């Protein structure tokens with residue numbers, strides 16, 4: 001099998017990824033025969049789902065292990081890059097909240113990635129899909145999924161070396177194991193950040209509704225783009241609202257715009273998913289909403305780090321509230337400065353077609369909700 005260096009098939013530079021044979025990697029190279037056997041020749045009945053880059057099949061290996069096999073669609077330089085980045089990055093990272101890579105197969109036109117099978121599917125199935133009505137995600141599970149996803153991201157941003165920006169944090173990329181523990185998946189768009197680099201400019205990838213404004217508009221990518229996407233995901237976990245909603249008349253409203261009036265009125269209970277039937281912890285809800293709004297601040301410098309987020313989500317409620325209040329006070333001043341700067345600037349967020357609204361209004365009003373004053 002001939003492996004090409006990942007950077008040879010990309011127009012975007014990825015530092016320190018090489019695809020040379022390295023026997024230290026913890027993944028296995030599967031044979032096509034084994035994976036065909038495991039998935040019953042990629043039988044339609046084994047298909048779990050389909051994404052932009054291919055289909056995912058359930059399978060069982062000859063050793064009796066359940067696996068999920070992602071079969072990439074038509075081969076192209078883009079698909080090859082996605083495959084190389086996914087295998088290389090996921091093969092290097094190990095964390096309880098990151099989906100485990102078991103191995104892969106690459107031969108001819110076929111590119112197959114083998115993962116641990118997640119019996120509780122993805123968050124999207126529970127929030128908006130076929131499992132939503134079962135309401136298996138009660139409030140404690142939702143909070144634990146939020147914390148787990150935050151921990152997985154904090155590991156990528158702060159512990160992995162080089163640091164990794166995921167770039168596609170969204171509900172379908174958070175999978176749930178038997179215990180409903182979150183596993184962040186899909187590293188095909190991930191970016192490695194060389195030491196000492198604070199941000200990079202790249203082609204925009206990812207999913208509309210989750211993209212940080214500076215990334216969507218200018219391709220400016222940094223860890224705080226993931227923080228923004230996480231903020232959107234957190235609101236989605238709490239409310240089961242989609243990140244972008246089409247209103248009658250075709251106007252799009254994002255989840256932050258939807259949530260803001262409730263925050264301003266102190267009517268936070270309206271934000272909770274009605275399927276919870278009122279069974280949630282009001283203090284935790286308030287805290288989670290505040291954190292989510294911090295994460296989705298327009299200015300990346302005003303967003304917290306994922307370490308802050310994990311600390312706030314996992315600390316004692318009393319302490320957490322105090323810390324977030326203090327942080328909000330601090331950021332309130334910064335937001336005011338930012339507003340002054342924005343008023344001076346020629347570039348407004350209205351310039352961006354994908355947004356088509358005034359997020360600066362929406363995302364800065366968080367600083368004035370009554371319960372914070």
Ligand SMILES: Nc1ncnc2c1ncn2[C@@H]1O[C@H](COP(=O)(O)OP(=O)(O)OP(=O)(O)O)[C@@H](O)[C@H]1O
Nearest residue numbers: 048049050051052053056068115116117118122172
């Ligand atoms: N390891 C796994 N275990 C169980 N189900 C999985 C696993 N990996 C993926 N899936 C399921 O397959 C579906 C398709 O995943 P895939 O990553 O291909 O696409 P997506 O995340 O929905 O969209 P996109 O291509 O935009 O990322 C997911 O929504 C998920 O439900």
Ligand SMILES: [Mg+2]
Nearest residue numbers: 051172173186
């Ligand atoms: Mg996915």
